[in-house]
Amino acid sequence: MVLAGEASGDEHAARVVAALKARWPRSRFLGIGGQRMKNQGVELYAELDGLAVMGLAEVIPRLPFLYRLSQRLVSLLDRGDVDLVIPVDYSGFNLRIAKAAHRRGLPVLYYIAPKVWAWGARRVRKLATYTNRLALIFPFEAEALVRAGVNATFVGHPLLETSAAEPDRRAFCRKWGLDAQRPILALLPGSRPQELRRHLSIFLEAGHRVEDRSPEVQLVLACASSISPSAFRALAVPVVDDARSLLAHSAVALVKSGTSTLEAALEGTPFVAVYRTHPITYAVARGLLQVDRISLPNLIAGRDVVPEIIQNQATPDRLAELILRLLEPDCTERTDMISGLLSVRASLGEPGASMRVAGLAEDLLEDAWGPRLPG
Numbered sequence: 001m002v003l004a005g006e007a008s009g010d011e012h013a014a015r016v017v018a019a020l021k022a023r024w025p026r027s028r029f030l031g032i033g034g035q036r037m038k039n040q041g042v043e044l045y046a047e048l049d050g051l052a053v054m055g056l057a058e059v060i061p062r063l064p065f066l067y068r069l070s071q072r073l074v075s076l077l078d079r080g081d082v083d084l085v086i087p088v089d090y091s092g093f094n095l096r097i098a099k100a101a102h103r104r105g106l107p108v109l110y111y112i113a114p115k116v117w118a119w120g121a122r123r124v125r126k127l128a129t130y131t132n133r134l135a136l137i138f139p140f141e142a143e144a145l146v147r148a149g150v151n152a153t154f155v156g157h158p159l160l161e162t163s164a165a166e167p168d169r170r171a172f173c174r175k176w177g178l179d180a181q182r183p184i185l186a187l188l189p190g191s192r193p194q195e196l197r198r199h200l201s202i203f204l205e206a207g208h209r210v211e212d213r214s215p216e217v218q219l220v221l222a223c224a225s226s227i228s229p230s231a232f233r234a235l236a237v238p239v240v241d242d243a244r245s246l247l248a249h250s251a252v253a254l255v256k257s258g259t260s261t262l263e264a265a266l267e268g269t270p271f272v273a274v275y276r277t278h279p280i281t282y283a284v285a286r287g288l289l290q291v292d293r294i295s296l297p298n299l300i301a302g303r304d305v306v307p308e309i310i311q312n313q314a315t316p317d318r319l320a321e322l323i324l325r326l327l328e329p330d331c332t333e334r335t336d337m338i339s340g341l342l343s344v345r346a347s348l349g350e351p352g353a354s355m356r357v358a359g360l361a362e363d364l365l366e367d368a369w370g371p372r373l374p375g
Contacts, residue, residue: 001082002031005051005090010034012158013088019358102130107364111135124148155356156349165248183251190256191224198276205316265297265341305340
């Protein structure tokens with residue numbers, strides 16, 4: 001059973017499934033996820049459009065659906081159809097399934113740890129109790145988790161094995177109707193509907209202010225592959241569904257805090273990290289969070305590599321000023337930021353995270369079944 005509730009988790013889980021199928025060609029996979037997992041032959045009991053919610057206020061309307069889904073998945077565990085459970089990120093839901101699997105004596109390999117470094121000790125105790133192995137994607141997570149009794153292993157970050165950006169700037173610009181001679185300001189406002197509602201208009205307004213003062217800049221909007229670019233046609237801004245290549249060929253970017261900030265770091269693209277959420281969610285999070293940074297590059301580096309603009313601080317004027325500063329010739333902030341991003345990239349290990357996770361899965365099944373593995 002493989003469980004992914006978000007687009008990034010679907011992508012990373014699909015690679016793990018592919019690696020497992022190479023080892024066990026006759027195995028059956030079931031779970032929750034998206035199109036990439038479906039393409040790998042996973043039998044899905046729910047898909048991303050019903051799962052991708054984030055934040056306390058936003059998740060409340062989905063609770064009845066999520067409860068029914070969890071009951072259905074637990075019934076599959078009770079039927080004896082499952083030999084191994086692999087939750088992928090999506091901790092609010094997946095920890096409940098991990099708990100149910102543990103109580104039924106099933107091995108649990110959790111891939112992409114819940115953010116215990118942000119939320120505190122309660123989830124650490126749950127991980128130590130309900131998981132057999134934890135596959136970590138950030139090097140800074142390992143020490144505290146192992147010290148707390150979690151059987152955790154750093155496997156490297158899965159973004160290192162994603163498709164590389166289009167290396168030819170002219171080819172990229174030609175494909176998307178862009179001017180290869182003009183600098184690009186990339187706008188990455190998120191992929192979930194609630195993220196787009198809270199970031200898209202502010203990003204566009206900030207971008208237009210940048211255009212007004214620096215007319216040579218061209219705005220380009222990135223959209224998730226799960227969203228049709230035609231949905232943004234009325235905005236009169238070029239839209240691409242290849243965020244990694246867009247970042248690689250952009251002079252600067254506005255990025256909703258999340259996985260995309262790490263993609264920007266991997267491409268060495270200077271950016272401003274932004275996050276806005278429901279006021280109730282933000283108020284609760286402020287009281288619970290145990291970190292003072294939100295963007296992944298800053299968390300990995302342990303210092304402020306990129307600026308972070310949160311909630312009502314994220315006005316179009318504020319964002320435009322920060323972007324214009326990063327576009328200035330001889331900008332020391334830009335040079336320092338690029339250097340910091342390169343250091344972040346170097347700390348993430350080597351490609352091959354999915355194969356390492358598959359190896360951990362094989363170890364767990366050998367422990368449970370001996371050398372004669374199921375499938």
